[in-house]
Each structure stands twice: as C-alpha cells, then as structure tokens.
Amino acid sequence: MSYSSRVHDILQRAGAAEGDTLLVRSEGRDSTGVLMPHHDFSHPDVVVLKLKSGYNVGVMVTPTSEVRVVSKSEVREKRPKAAVNGKGKKEVAVLGTGGTIASFVDYRTGAVHPALSAGDLVATVPEIADVCDVRAEVLFSIFSENMNVEHWQRIAEAAADRINSGMEGCIVPHGTDTMGYTSAALSFMLDNLTRSVVLVGAQRSSDRPSSDAYTNLLSAARFVVDTDAAEVVVLMHETSSDTAAAVHRGTKVRKMHTSRRDAFHSINVSPIARLDFEGSIEFLSSYRRRSEGKVTARTEMETNVALLYFYPGMSPAAFERVLNDSRGVVFAGTGLGHVSSDMVKAIRRAVDGGTSVVMTSQCLNGMVDLNVYDNGRDLVTAGVMPGGDMLPETAYVKLMWVLGQTSDPKKVREMMATDLRGELTGRREVA
C-alpha cells in the first residue's frame, strides 16, 4: 500500500502489477516469483515475491535494482474476475486473530509483527479462490500468549454466528503458541456444532521462505469445504517436509516443538485426518459429521482457575494462596498422577475449602490412575478428580468451562468424568 517512490517508480516502469511473475535483480542476486500485495508494516523498499515453491521472500529494492515482468498474472488471464474471489463457491469465514500466520518480518529491524489483515493473508494464497469464497475479517490481532477467556469467547461467538448464517465453516488463523488452549476452549464452547472450525497457524511468517502459512491455509479451506466433518480442529504440517497436513482434534492437540513446522501432535489418539498437498484427504479416526440446526456458543467460563506443575521440592506454602483462593486447580502430577505427601495434605485442605482439583500427568502420554499407589489413593480420598488421559492444558480449559456452567460440586465431578468433546478417550495402553 505504501511502497517508497523508488520502488513505485521501478514497478511502474516495468509495467508490473500484483500477481505478475517478476524477475528482480538486486544486490547481485536474481529472484523470480509472483509479486504479492505490499503491506503497511513492511519496509517501503521491499517487494515480496512468492517463489515457485510456494514460499515467499522479501527482496530489498536498491537504486541499482532491476525489475522485469516475466509473465503477466495467469489468474487474471485465465479466469473471469468473479472466480478469483471464489464467487459462486461456498462461503467460508476467515476469522483473523493474529499470530505468525498473519505476521511478517519487518525488514528494517528483523522483528516479526502481527499485522497482516485477514484479507491480506488470504491474498497470499490466491489458489484458495478455487476452493471457496472467502469472507475474511479481523476479530483482533494479538500474539497468542496474550489470549485469554475473552478472546476465546469472541472467536466462539463469531464462529457460531457465521455458521448459523449459512457459511460452510470457519478458518481461524491463530498464533501457534496457545493454539491448543484455544482449540480446547472452542471445542467446549461450541455446542451442536454443524460445520467445522479449523484453527490454522504457521511456524514461519507468511513472507518468509519456508513459510507453512500458504499450504496450511489452503488445506484448511479444503478441509472445511471438501469433507463432511463438523469438528473443532487444529490443522498444521504433518511432517517437516512440505507434503501433507495433519488435522488434530481440538481437545487432544499440543505444540511439541518450539520451531519445527510439524510441531503439533495429537496426544493419546490418532489425528482425525491427513490432507495430502497433492489433493487427497484421508480420515484416520471417527469424527463428528455435518448436520443442520443451530450452533450454540455456550461461552461462560470461570477465570479463577490455575494450572500447577508438580516437581520434587514444590513447597505447599508457596502455593497456598493459589490452592485456596482458586475456584479450580489442575495439577500436572508425576507419572500416574502423583504429588508429594506434603502436597496431598495441602490439596486436601484446598478441596475441603471448596476448590475443585483435577489431576493430570506431566508425562502427557497415557492415563492417570490414582488407584495403584498409596499416594494416589490418598488423593482420591482427599477428593481429587482423576483427569483420565486428558492433556493438562485441556483439563485446565475444561475445568474453567465446567465451573462456568455449574457450581454444583456433584455436577462438576460428573462433567469432568464425562467425555464431552473427545477429550477423554479412556483408551488404556499397556506396553
């Protein structure tokens, strides 16, 4: 939107427009790719080219740079204007929330900013118009570590509204850091879900080489439109190579690597599906099917809930306030769900005082079982609820949601022990 006058002039002289394939010779290096839309926060001297591989690269245009149009936009020549926008195809809502997928490198500072609008984001994937008619909007734009209950509520309400008004489903571009928490929250909040809500992220920003934003976004659109699923899922790269996406159930997914593109894994279950970037879609487990009717967003949540990670030497005194002043506490205990005998006593006092306590395992894989060892049985006696094979993060979100729905302790216990959204599989693995 705001190139420098130098870049503006060079592009104009070359007769280059967005969507054209350009060769840019700059600082002795040639780059060939499709000219992408410019956005405000980029350096005004940088043009972004989508390479043949699907990756984007930013090229600094210097006074000595040369730009040549290799070919005019194929899309514009081949298809009527309407099809470019996916007109006539099924409508899919893209609800922007921020994150790396909607961010780009500021070439002045090297920093990553979360400022690409949902529309700009979708514009980096022109092929999406072959799949659906995108209705992009920005709900908000934040780093996902700043997400909280209010953000979850806004996404859930928007998703329910767009689906109820006839859209084919929702794509939610989201920062990867807390995507698993948000997907769990949407899973519990969206009742009678009739279409899919796909959270999608990127481990590399969309204007960098090796960005996974492009393939993940396109795959998300395909999952929404081309399958009969009605699930809250996370869709990310299946492996570190650029071949397929894995679709994970919203309550069973966890970010398991800080930087790899295949960071997301389903824990204790198979992914729901696998989408080959060549076009095939394979379901790997059972899933909820589309239906008619109205989606309800039941977004009430208790925010006074804590997640505590147990470790040897953990001082009950230091955590007294958290334990006693919270409405709910989820522990990630050791092994089958253990904490020290000291902590058992502190937990007993908290439960007696009205705190709902749930035990999960920091092993992440496998089920808690509080009936094997003395310490576990003491926890049961103290009134602690076993979390089955729930992820600690999912148990935290579920407890917030359950305490938002009811304040009856018996009902809380019952709901925590019931599989509501595929979060409790109860599969017991002995190996």
Next chain:
Amino acid sequence: MSYSSRVHDILQRAGAAEGDTLLVRSEGRDSTGVLMPHHDFSHPDVVVLKLKSGYNVGVMVTPTSEVRVVSKSEVREKRPKAAVNGKGKKEVAVLGTGGTIASFVDYRTGAVHPALSAGDLVATVPEIADVCDVRAEVLFSIFSENMNVEHWQRIAEAAADRINSGMEGCIVPHGTDTMGYTSAALSFMLDNLTRSVVLVGAQRSSDRPSSDAYTNLLSAARFVVDTDAAEVVVLMHETSSDTAAAVHRGTKVRKMHTSRRDAFHSINVSPIARLDFEGSIEFLSSYRRRSEGKVTARTEMETNVALLYFYPGMSPAAFERVLNDSRGVVFAGTGLGHVSSDMVKAIRRAVDGGTSVVMTSQCLNGMVDLNVYDNGRDLVTAGVMPGGDMLPETAYVKLMWVLGQTSDPKKVREMMATDLRGELTGRREVA
C-alpha cells in the same frame, strides 16, 4: 521369609528350595517357574515364580494346591557358591531408594508397596552375578514423588564414596516418577565423575508378569562393567517390546508416558547408548570416558526455587508470592519461551527484587529463542535468562544447584548459559 505354615509344609514336602524350578497347580491353573525369595510384605500364602520369559508371577497356594519340583537349581549345581555372588568380579554398588523396581504387589489388597530390600531386589536377577559382584544397600525406600534435595544429596554422597573406594560404578534403583529430576541433580552434583552412575527403574513391579525390572537391572550392570563410560544416566526399556534398553543422559531425559515400559525418552538429543538384551552395546552419541582421580560430591542446593507452567489466563497476582519470595523461578513458557504481557511485568518486578528467572518451553522439544517476537525481547530486557534447549525440569534442578554454588548474579547468569553436564546442546533444528 514368613510363609504361612501351609505353604511352608507344602514346599518342604515337595523338597522345594529357592532357585528350584517348580510346577505349582493351584485353582486349576499350572504355573512353572523358578521359586523366588519370599519377602515380608507378600501374602504368606503366595509363592513367587520367575517364568521362563524372565517375568515373575505370584501364585496363591490354597489347601488343594499341588507343588512339584521340576528340576533343582541349576545355578547351585553348575557353579561354585562364590560365583553365584559374583565374587572375583568387579564390585558394583546398588544403592536402593525405593520405587516400583523395588516394590511388589500385596496380594491381599492389590496395592503396590515399596519394601523390597536392595538385596532381595538383586536376588530376583541371579544372572547379575555373571556380570559383577553386587554390593547392595538400602539408602532409603520411598515413592519417588516424595524425593527432595536431601535425598538427592544422600545418593550423590553415597555414589561418590563408593566409586572413590574402588567400586566399578553405581546402580540406583529409583521410582520412575521423578527419575529425570534425580538424574539431573546427580549430574550437576557429581564433579569429576570417573565411573558411571546408572539410575534404573521399572514400570511394572518386580513380582508381576511383564515386569521390566529384571532386564533393566541386568542391563544396568552390563553398562557399568562392560563399557568405558563415566556418565550419570537413566536406563530403561527402549521400546514396548522386551528387546533392548536405551541409556539416556541424566540431564536430557524425561518420562513421557504414565505406564508404558518405554516411557523414557531423550529430548533434543539421541540416547547415549542402546543395550540389546542379547548382549550387544552400541553407543549412539559421544560420552564422557572413565578416568582416575577422585569424584567430588558438590551437593549444595538452593531449595527456594519454583517451576511455573505458563498458561493463557495465568494470573500474575495469584503467583506474586512465588515470584517475589523465591530465590529462583523457572518458567515453562509457550512456544519459543513466551508468557503474557501481564506476566512479563510481574517477572520484571521479581527480577528487580532479586529473583533469578529462567525461561524454558512447555513444547519440551526445540530451543527457546527470546529474540524473535516482541514479548520475548521484553523478557530479555526484564533480565530473564533464556534456557536454550534445557528441559524445564533440568533447568529447575540446575538453577537450584547454581544458586547453591554462588550468589553472584553475574556468575549465576554465566553458569546458567554454560553447558555443564550436556544439558545445553545448542543444536538448532530448522524444519
């Protein structure tokens, strides 16, 4: 030691002794195996047989049970008494601490008790006498979730003492729940290590079918005696089948499943070695070699350190006391090492007040990088130390140890950033 008079009589009539292969017909089922030593906490009517597979099974002897000696103890017939005890072979210390590996099922209640002495434990693996001369002792016997700094110190001091007095190394049977924490603690505490210290556990108690105690213990003895390594390691099953053990570096290992026998994994590195149960040993990464000289146990640790797991909605107020009153805090942040902007402010106040704060990632895999996003840079500005690719648990133990060695903030920062025991590999994976 205390069979019921019924069992005592039946065994005597049959002429059966420990080590003999018996056929026990009880309640319509035949079981054939080697009669194992009886221990006090077992039901007085139960005999424990080691099956041909290496697994142990407890058989309830009823008034109608029949016992027949299939063959007398091979060991006693084939070898002189001295060899049974491994006399003449290298001495290896077995330092009992409790845990499933040294526990057994109480057949009256079905509960698991941690009461097998180190001697009894070793007696369940007679083949260990072919490898070394075991010097077994019980340091203490607790569930590992009750371990704390004092226990780590006692193990480290005993290990240094036994190695300095000429033993070939130490085997530490340990509960699996917190084995990774203890192995990290011993790694930092043991300076100038000249022989190996092998922590070994079991996911099934040693008197149950499918126990992994037998093969893990035997493999630990082989690793100590048959290799030239001088490392603190965790040795557990490599896969869920009974074929090989993996040897993990003490600072890079984590329990990743609540119940599987192959629960332990090296994170961000390869295991150090693989021991085939058929006999071969293969090293998979570089390792510290044996040397002469004295091992020093530098066991001083600061106990006022906390490990906090960040999650969306985490209230800085609830954790104010932990943050401000602790000498050190390790965070398991999201992704590359992030927390919410609210929490950044709380951390800044804590650091200003003198708390040493280290950032790791709840992704477990990969490295933290606080220089990519604004929130990360704010943490650096606040004085937070990046934890590289350290596990949150290892960073917690290391910070306790470093704060036990020095109170100079500059020195603390320097030591936390230096790879002392293979805990910081600095390998950066881009995929």
